[in-house]
Amino acid sequence: DTMQQSADGTIKNAVKLHDGLVVESVLIPTEKRITACVSSQVGCSLGCKFCATARLKRMRNLNPDEIYDQVAAIRQQSELFFGRPLTNIVFMGMGEPLLNYSNVIAAIEKITSPHGLNMAAKRLTVSTVGIAKMIIKMADDGVKFNLAVSLHAALNPTRSSIMPINDTNTLEDLAEALKYWYAKRKRKVTYEYVVWEGINDKPSDAEALLKFCKHVPCKVNLIEYNPIEDGEFRQAGDAALQMYQHLLESNGITTRIRKSRGKDIDAACGQLANKT
Known part of the structure; x- marks a missing residue:
């Protein structure tokens, strides 16, 4: 894995997966919070014209552990580099979370579990381009x-x-x-x-x-x-x-x-x- 740090403190991680593919995650520090921005897919299939990830095309979905591990690693970096706890998680990295729904939900269950990272669900945000039927499913799933x-x-x-x-x-x-x-x-x-x-x-x-x-x-x-x-x-x-x-x-x-x-x-x- 490789890490780069920005002049403003932001840290970008390139995470190598078991099959040699790479995804990126980002630690974003501000005065009041430290946010982990995590990926849900390697690449993306949706082709938004303004986004760099769209040019990679979708290689595969991340499994729940691969999503969870991004957060766990950023939590360690947060303590190590800033002496502060991770406060927020946004699913705004590579990929469309709602096209890898079951794995994203499984990762979130582990992140919010007392046996995992014990983070409050209200500190997590899942970002989507707007897949209507999946937004309805999320609502139904409570x-x-x-x-x-x-x-x-x-x-x-x-x-x-x-x-x-x-x-x-x-x-x-x-x-x-x-x-x-x-x-x-x-x-x-x-x-x-x-x-x-x-x-x-x-x-x-x-x-x-x-x-x-x-x-x-x-x-x-x-x-x-x-x-x-x-x-x-x-x-x-x-x-x-x-x-x-x-x-x-x-x-x-x-x-x-x-x-x-x-x-x-x-x-x-x-x-x-x-x-x-």
Whole structure:
């Protein structure tokens, strides 16, 4: 296994698996928390145009131990390098967690078990591109962790142009699944949203997001975009982010602009592509 540390303290691990394949996990330190960002698959099959992992294609699902071990290793690093406990886990590394559902759930059961890492489920967040039937299944299964959705556009043509999954899981399908989730779980949903120049930086895009936010109680993370090699996607300017934030917050939607960490070692959101 190899490890790189960013100027901002972020640590990226390249974890070699038993069959020689490699996945990446990231430790993200901030003043108040230390978060483990873990992978659920080697590569990914979903082909989101802005994501480095999509270029690897999906090699295979991780088994529960391979997911659990990423968290256990980051917990050790947290104590070793920062003298503080691991506080949060996000399934936002490589892969789509809901396409490896049973193994992700088995890993989470071990992470939250007193015989495992004994972490509270409310400190875990599973992020999905929005596979409607699996969101419904999670609600039926009574899971206790938080749900985040990589949304990035709230107009079908725009979303389909950057996220092919939207052709089969439209925003309407997603909205129905999220209403079902909220009715069962009563947990706010987090929308992850990058604003790109010329793609979703117009007032009409922000208005569409505001409308989508009215389906269920939610909060929005406007995420700084991390360019990938030969990337055609460019982060929109501050004015566009502020336009989004002002519109959402003036309508009662909690909105944060998230600065990325670990960019200098390709450890930031959307950059995990086994380049180490």
